[in-house]
Structure formats: structure tokens, C-alpha cells
Amino acid sequence: MHIPDGYLSPQTYLPAYAAMAALWTWASKRINNTLRLRQVPLLALGAAFSFVIMMFNVPIPGGTTGHAVGAVLIAVLLGPWAAVIAVSLALIVQALLFGDGGITAVGANCFNMAVVMPFTGWWTYRLIAGRTPAVSRQLIAGAIGGYVGLNAAALSTAVLLGIQPLIARGYNPFGLKVAVPMMAGEHLLLFGFVEAVVTGLVLAYVARTDPSLLPQAVPSRRAPIVRLALALGILVLFTPLGLYVPALMKAGGAWGEWGPEELPAKLAEHGQSAQVPIHLERLSAVWKAPLPDYALPGLETAPLWQLSLIYVACGLLGVLALTLLVLGLQKLFARKDTDELPPGVDATTSRT
Amino acid sequence: MNSLPGWMQPRAAPDIPDLPAAPRRNITRRTLNSLARLLAAMLGDDAIASRDGLLQRIEPRAKVPGLIGLVVVVTLLHSPAALGLAYLLCVVLAVASRVPTRRFAGAWLAAPFFSALIILPAMLNVFTPGIPLWAPGHITHVGPWQLHEPLAVTGAGLRFAATFVLRVAVCVSLALLLAVTTRPTRLFHGLRALGAPKIFVMLLLMMERYLAVIVRAAEEIHAAKLSRSIAPGSLRQEQAWVAAGIGALFRRTQKLGNAVHLAMISRGYTGEVYLLDEPCWTWREWAFLTAMILAVAGLLLIR
Secondary structure (H helix, E strand, C coil): CCCCCCCCCHHHHHHHHHHHHHHHHHHHHHHHHHHHHHHHHHHHHHHHHHHHHCCEEEEEECCCCCCCCCCCHHHHCCCCHHHHHHHHHHHHHHHHCCCCCCCCHHHHHHHHHHHHHHHHHHHHHHHHCCCCCCHHHHHHHHHHHHHHHHHHHHHHHHHHHCCCHCCCCCCCCCCCCHHHHHHHHHHHHHHHHHHHHHHHHHHHHHHHCCCCCCCCCCCCCCCCHHHHHHHHHHHHHHHHHHHHHHHHHCCCCCCCCCCCCHHHHHHHHHHCCCCCCCHHHHHHHCCCCCCCCCCCCCCCCCHHHHHHHHHHHHHHHHHHHHHHHHHHHHHHCCCCCCCCCCCCCHHHHHCC | CCCCCCCHCCCCCCCCCCCCCCCCHHHHHHHHHHHHHHHHHHHHHHHHHHCHHHHHHHHHHHHHHHHHHHHHHHHCCCCCCHHHHHHHHHHHHHCCCCHHHHHHHHCCCCHHHHHHHHHHHHEEEECCCCCCCEEECCEEEEECCCCCCCCCCHHHHHHHHHHHHHHHHHHHHHHHHHHHCCCCCHHHHHHHHHCCCHHHHHHHHHHHHHHHHHHHHHHHHHHHHHHHHCCCCHHHHHHHHHHEEEEEHHHHHHHHHHHHHHHHHHHHCCCCCCCCCCCCHHHHHHHHHHHHHHHHHHHHHCC
């Protein structure tokens, strides 16, 4: 994944350098706030560690070996901003002293392997691992994080290489149609699994032997119910995508979910007799929904933005109805807990 | 200098014998060999940097911007003639800096060779349309794809491939000249001339210094396994072992980092960065930079 000199045009590598200069400055600020003076030796050694893990041969099925990049692993162990600096230093030393990756391409290589990879991998890891130090959870979250991170980096490398024919002639001649499938293929099918195995197994090993090295569970400032409400709210705001995407793609309703009023047209399209099955007609008359198709009756042909607002309102209404239903069921059926916690202590803080 | 005992003299490092080719089957031994090779390269590679040659005499704060500037200009060149001249300049610099021919020619093996392989399809009319020069038979289908015209090598394609490979070769040669004629510590100081902050140079210096320690630790981990195993285990066992090795290495790294931090504090480190390398600018540095600027201007004119 190390791009050599001569493959990228100056119109690509100069902006990459500019972006990295800003990111490096920002990263050192971020680390300064958290690590203080300890940053210097820890970062230098983290960079050396990042360099050396690329040299560990990992056996893969079929008798061959591969090696991991390790950026996601370092992002989990040292934090994503520290990973930006540590992996960048390793890449710079590789380019300057060992000729691995070009000198002009250092900015682009750092962007792919020291920014895209640790951040996508770290986000994926956090999403799955949550805040538990459980070994199995670390294994799975690390593996998926490593796989996602490496493939994101490969895709970003492929895009940088693939846009060259569009920008300037004389550099990498293969466009996106060649570069993306080539890079994505080998990383999705082969190297992604090497990264997944290494990241997952190493995190599981650390969780088993020295859990204090894993990211510490920082108790959130918000109550769990507030966080759940926030997450649901964001999801509800995204619901109009279900209106915009079909409108954009000129697609109809979901396949197999046609109502009696749409079915005849669909059947006629395929040369079938345009008759609604009798049971469908009878059963669909049993219950008339108050808000058919998540829209107000009579407003089905309103502009898209009005429909979206009604869509969001319907989403909120649905969430509210379900919450009330679940709370009601809980009131009705929940057993009285005998080992109740003393007031003021909730389950998340009492566990050490 | 005469008061130093022989083993403390620079260049007293013993010659590192060529390591035997790694057997393909034993993964542990293979990693061990590549680690040993890296260590040997790091410890023994200042043989060329300590020779008395042209580039060795130039202060890194002039050499780094000079050579990297040349690399940037080479990536702008599009005519084979200009690139050929740039390569000639590399050869002259290599000879004047007494870089062994084998080492310099070896730069052709990695990047330009693979670039040539990768670029082969670009010579065909599928990627570079032009006047067909040579057609390997009458091929009109590649797998399921139908081609507009029979597959052929085009003149424009050949010219493109030659320019591309030559450009990669010149860049690799310049990077090699920079790397082998400068000791790593001085090379990092040279980055100051490109605007790298002090803390960044300090991080690179510390990383380079502890890289040898960590490579050594990784070697120990692999040697310990090799000396205690009769036959390799199952795939799953071997993968778990590699992961445990990396995990153990990380714990060592952390321990070492904390120890280094304490050592720095006990020596009065307060977060202020001091670099001990003083630049020494003489007429040589000015002459070198002037020559580089003239070369760059000449190459850009040919373009």
C-alpha cells in the first residue's frame, strides 16, 4: 500500500502534504492535552513498535504469509491521535532510510495509513467493543475494526491512484475502474483478514494479560436513557432518506409490498391479468391505517420536503408509541427485584 | 582521536556476514532473518556515509532540501530526454560520492522493476490509444470483454512507459543517494531546513535510537520460540502465537517508554527541546545549492 515516487502527480501529493501538515499540528495539540510530557518517549517508541509489527510474518491459510499494518491496533492501544503521529513517523523513516514508499508520496501514504486507517478502525472498534474489557468482545471488535480500517485505507489509496488519469497525464495510467477493483479485491479477500486476525488476537491477548493497557472505560456524563434518546433521535432524522433515495433512483415501492391499489398496474406490466386477488382485497379492507404510507391522508402528493417533515413526525410518534407500550408491559409483568441497589447507585457505577 | 581504544573508533563495527537465504517454510525463522537483516542494515550502513565523497561533505541542512527539491522537479518532468539527463546527474553524484556501483544499480531492482511490470498493460492501445506498432496475434477479446480494435502495443504507449519507469528510477536513485550518504541522525536534522519543527526531529531521533532496541526485543521473542519448538503448530496456534508476540512486544514498549520518560525527567527534561547539531555552512553548501538550482532550471527548460 506504500505508493512510490512517480505514481502521483504534484496536484495530488502537494495537497496531501498540506492536509497532513494541518493534521499533524492538530494531532500534536490533542496529544499534548492528554499525555503531557510523557508523549515524547511514548510516541517515539510507539512509532518504533509500529515499524516492527509490520515485520511480523503472519501465517495465513494456503501456506503463505502476510503482514499487518497495525495502525488500528495502535489507535486502540495509544489513542487515534497518537496513532496518527506514531504511524506517520514509521512511514517517514521507511521512506527516508529504507526506500519503502516515495519521498513525495509521504503525505499521501500518511493520509491513507496514518489517518484513514486508524480512525475508521478505531470508530468501528468503539462501536462494537463499547466499554467492556471482555476478552471475546475485544477479539471481535478488534478483528472487525482491523478489517474495516485496512479496507478503508486500501480504498483511499486506490482512489488517490485512480484519479491520476483525470488530473494529469504521465502518472499512474490506470483509472478508478482498474485501481479500485484491484486494491479492493486483494484487501477484501486476503490482507483484510490478516489485519483482522492480528488486531483481534493482540487485543484479546492484552485484555487477558494486562487489561490496564486497554482504553479505560470512561463513564459517560449522560444517563443511558438520554444517550438512547439521542441515538434514536438521530436515526429518526435520517428516516426521510427512505423517500429521497427511491425518488433519486426513480424506484417504486418495496418489492412484494404492493397494496391492492398498486398491484393491478404491476401485474399488467408483466402481462398478467390485472385482477387483485380476492383475499387480498377482502383482508386489506379489515383495517384502515390512520396514517397510510407514513403520510397524512390527502397530502400524498405534497412536495418532498413536506413529506419528509411528516415522515420524521411519524417516526417520533412511532418511537413514542412503542416506548409507552414497553413501559406499560413492564409495569404489568415485571417481577419485583429482590436485590435492589441502594438509592443513588446505579448498575453501571457500582461495577468496578 | 588517538586516545580512543580501537573498538570505540567509528567504523570499527565488525563486517556483518551475508545471512543465509531464509527457508520458505519456517515462518519464525523467516521473520528472524528479516529482523536480523534490518538490524545489520541499521548498524552497518554508515560505511558509505563515512567515506570521503562529494555528498558526504555537504551539510544535511543543504543536502536535504537540495536533493528533495530535485525529486519534486523530477516528478514534474515529462520528456524522456530531460529524465535521461536527470539520471545522468544521479550517476555523476553517485560516482563523486563513491557509492558502490552494485548498491546504486541495486536501486533498479525494487521500485523501477516492479513499476515496469505494473506499467506493461499501459503500453497497449486499451489504455494508451495511438498508432499500433506491434500486435501479438489478432486478439479481439479479453475474457468476456470485446475490444474496439485488435490488441496492440502503441508508440504513445511505449513512450509513456519509458517516461514513467525512468521517472520512478530517477526518484528512487535520488532517495537512495540521500539515504546512503547521510547518517540517519544527521539526515533528520536536515529536515529542519524543510520547516520540520524541533519536536518532530527529536521524535525521529528517539525513534531511530530505540528502533534497534525494539527490533532486538522482537528478535528475542522469535528466537525464544524457535529454540523451544520442534515442529510448527496448527495455523490457529501459530496465529495466536504471533499475536501474543506482538502483545508482549507492546508491553515491553510501554515499560521502556515509561523508563525513558523517568530517565529524561531525572536529567532535567521540562518539555523544552534542544538539538545538539549545529549547522556548519561553508562555500561548499552554497556551491551545492547553486548547482542544484542551475540543474533544476536546466531540466525545466528542456521540458
